[in-house]
Amino acid sequence: MRRVGLALLASVALTGCVQTRQYADVEFSPPQGDYKLLVMRPDVSVGSVTTGGLVEPRADWTEQARANFLVALKAQQSGRGGNVFIMDKRDSLAGVDPDTVAELERLHYAVASSIALHRYSGQYLPTKRNKGLDWTLGEDAVELGRRTGYDYALFLYAEDSFASTGRVGLQVLGIAGCFVGFCAPNIGGGGQFGYASLVDLRTGEVVWFNVAQASSQIAGIKFGDIRTAEGAAQMVDRLLDRMKPGRNVRRRERGQ
Amino acid sequence: MNAPLSRRALMSAGAGLAAASLAGSAEARILPRDMVPLIGAGYRAVDQDEKGLWQLMERVEEEVSGSNLLIKDPQLTNYLGTLIGNVGGPAARDMRIYLARIPEFNAIMFPTGFTVVFSGLLLRMRNEAQLAGVIAHESAHFLRKHQIRQWRDMRRKTDVFSFLAMGAGVAGGAAGIYAGDLIQLAQFGTLLSLLKYNRTLEAEADAMGVRLLAEAGYDPMAMSETWQQLIGELDLSAKYRRKRRHRDFNIFETHPSPDARMADLKISAAEVRQPGKAYDAYRGRYLAAIAQLRPTLLDDQVKLNDPGASQYIVDTLAKDGWNGLLRFNEGEIWRLRNSQSKGDEARAAQGYAAAVMYPDAPPDAWRWHGIMLLKQGRSGEARAAFARYLQMAPNAPDAALVRQMMTG
Numbered sequence: 001m002r003r004v005g006l007a008l009l010a011s012v013a014l015t016g017c018v019q020t021r022q023y024a025d026v027e028f029s030p031p032q033g034d035y036k037l038l039v040m041r042p043d044v045s046v047g048s049v050t051t052g053g054l055v056e057p058r059a060d061w062t063e064q065a066r067a068n069f070l071v072a073l074k075a076q077q078s079g080r081g082g083n084v085f086i087m088d089k090r091d092s093l094a095g096v097d098p099d100t101v102a103e104l105e106r107l108h109y110a111v112a113s114s115i116a117l118h119r120y121s122g123q124y125l126p127t128k129r130n131k132g133l134d135w136t137l138g139e140d141a142v143e144l145g146r147r148t149g150y151d152y153a154l155f156l157y158a159e160d161s162f163a164s165t166g167r168v169g170l171q172v173l174g175i176a177g178c179f180v181g182f183c184a185p186n187i188g189g190g191g192q193f194g195y196a197s198l199v200d201l202r203t204g205e206v207v208w209f210n211v212a213q214a215s216s217q218i219a220g221i222k223f224g225d226i227r228t229a230e231g232a233a234q235m236v237d238r239l240l241d242r243m244k245p246g247r248n249v250r251r252r253e254r255g256q
Numbered sequence: 257m258n259a260p261l262s263r264r265a266l267m268s269a270g271a272g273l274a275a276a277s278l279a280g281s282a283e284a285r286i287l288p289r290d291m292v293p294l295i296g297a298g299y300r301a302v303d304q305d306e307k308g309l310w311q312l313m314e315r316v317e318e319e320v321s322g323s324n325l326l327i328k329d330p331q332l333t334n335y336l337g338t339l340i341g342n343v344g345g346p347a348a349r350d351m352r353i354y355l356a357r358i359p360e361f362n363a364i365m366f367p368t369g370f371t372v373v374f375s376g377l378l379l380r381m382r383n384e385a386q387l388a389g390v391i392a393h394e395s396a397h398f399l400r401k402h403q404i405r406q407w408r409d410m411r412r413k414t415d416v417f418s419f420l421a422m423g424a425g426v427a428g429g430a431a432g433i434y435a436g437d438l439i440q441l442a443q444f445g446t447l448l449s450l451l452k453y454n455r456t457l458e459a460e461a462d463a464m465g466v467r468l469l470a471e472a473g474y475d476p477m478a479m480s481e482t483w484q485q486l487i488g489e490l491d492l493s494a495k496y497r498r499k500r501r502h503r504d505f506n507i508f509e510t511h512p513s514p515d516a517r518m519a520d521l522k523i524s525a526a527e528v529r530q531p532g533k534a535y536d537a538y539r540g541r542y543l544a545a546i547a548q549l550r551p552t553l554l555d556d557q558v559k560l561n562d563p564g565a566s567q568y569i570v571d572t573l574a575k576d577g578w579n580g581l582l583r584f585n586e587g588e589i590w591r592l593r594n595s596q597s598k599g600d601e602a603r604a605a606q607g608y609a610a611a612v613m614y615p616d617a618p619p620d621a622w623r624w625h626g627i628m629l630l631k632q633g634r635s636g637e638a639r640a641a642f643a644r645y646l647q648m649a650p651n652a653p654d655a656a657l658v659r660q661m662m663t664g
Contacts, residue, residue: 056407
């Protein structure tokens with residue numbers, strides 16, 4: 001019995017994790033001083049994990065998380081000195097029609113998918129080796145910068161899900177099974193995932209990209225909750241707080 | 257520890273279970289009269305799971321409505337809106353319809369009551385009744401709450417499966433039996449029953465669609481005609497590719513087989529038709545509505561380079577009378593396939609020559625007719641054809657080239 005208990009503890013310790021992984025343009029230095037930042041409408045969703053493992057979207061939780069995420073984002077950015085505007089709708093940018101915003105969001109989605117595939121999912125491209133982050137949104141982004149006067153655009157995505165009672169029950173059964181020799185201690189269920197992508201509107205390039213993940217493989221154990229004010233602040237912090245400069249910039253700093 | 261249940265006994269029990277769910281797939285026809293709408297006008301999501309789905313779909317609709325794939329011609333959009341108003345039952349005023357430029361036979365209904373019709377559907381329909389039939393089918397998905405029912409079915413079955421699998425594992429562990437095989441079998445059974453539920457919902461939408469169509473005064477037989485056309489198209493497309501249309505009923509199919517649907521739709525249509533009542537197909541109205549778009553629809557299809565399907569579509573539309581546009585596209589089908597051994601060039605030339613006999617021949621028919629004549633060494637006639645082309649399209653991008661061909 002004691003052995004099983006120890007094994008369980010070990011699996012809990014090993015399988016739960018909070019991870020962030022960022023990439024930056026080799027010449028990237030985090031925006032400082034009097035920069036103007038445009039935050040595109042954050043894409044936030046929250047769901048519940050059913051017993052069978054499907055994620056069911058929850059309207060009330062999503063509303064809550066969206067509101068808290070915006071508040072947390074404003075608080076986080078106000079501490080950084082920049083001049084920030086956060087869009088909560090596609091048409092909240094004066095002088096730019098929502099279709100143009102939508103086009104840019106779709107373009108960014110395609111580029112971000114490519115970054116996810118070739119930087120995070122192991123499908124590395126030989127042409128991008130040792131180049132840090134080498135993706136661009138091109139002229140469309142530059143045009144938006146010219147028209148609005150913003151230096152950067154930030155794209156944000158965050159999702160969170162919670163194990164339902166049934167899922168937790170299933171997990172309990174899986175752990176209980178360990179005592180009779182059928183062990184399923186980590187069926188998983190629920191967790192956070194998000195990414196942040198910073199685009200330099202003067203060049204159109206994606207200069208910094210960060211993915212944050214917080215999940216446990218044991219249904220019912222959580223590493224944050226973006227429905228709450230603290231949880232949303234924690235997620236914003238995981239996504240945006242420790243922005244590292246690009247490789248060449250770091251080398252020069254070290255050389256000095 | 258002794259095992260009261262042998263592994264073999266468990267296996268055969270599981271096989272029996274799976275077989276039972278398979279036997280259920282020889283579905284009986286769903287009767288149109290049983291298909292009452294489950295929602296009224298102005299319906300909004302009530303339950304928590306449905307609210308979540310609706311919220312997600314609001315974003316989807318935002319994306320769809322702003323997509324640059326949409327054909328946004330206001331007259332046509334208006335026309336499609338009227339159609340869904342005719343066959344949408346109690347939710348007629350709540351549904352939205354979007355037309356996407358995708359050359360495929362398809363239409364999708366989303367859980368919140370907006371539908372996306374593919375341009376390939378408008379190409380294939382011979383009259384308004386056929387198009388209204390497809391829209392009625394899609395409306396029925398909304399009126400019968402199919403998406404949320406499907407989601408609930410999936411959730412319930414995966415829930416049950418998870419608990420059974422875990423329970424079987426734990427029980428097996430306690431009894432000292434390995435339950436892996438059994439669990440796999442149950443998983444297979446769950447999968448099959450999910451697909452079967454999907455097919456049942458499609459059959460429901462067919463039955464209700466027929467009813468909505470007849471109630472709106474359209475000939476309900478139009479829906480089975482649509483399926484007949486689809487079967488013919490698939491057959492001919494396969495034949496030209498030297499393949500056979502996949503016809504065996506497959507337990508993995510999400511939709512009932514086209515043949516079965518056509519047969520059921522025919523019987524259902526006869527059932528809902530009321531003696532003495534006049535039903536119309538409204539062909540003239542339909543042709544007038546899509547007149548501007550039809551050249552694009554045909555061009556998109558022809559450029560798929562699926563000659564069997566394209567020829568079938570052209571022939572089907574020509575059942576209501578040949579014209580210059582259809583003949584021109586017939587020529588294009590074979591010019592694009594361009595098989596020397598099968599004499600495609602001669603077939604193309606025939607198409608263009610036939611097209612220019614009609615007053616509605618597009619300028620390009622004259623252009624290609626001229627080129628074909630030139631290739632046959634009939635330069636005098638070619639010059640006349642080119643002259644006609646330049647007269648119809650004086651600002652064509654290749655006008656200078658054509659002028660040079662006339663002198664050469």
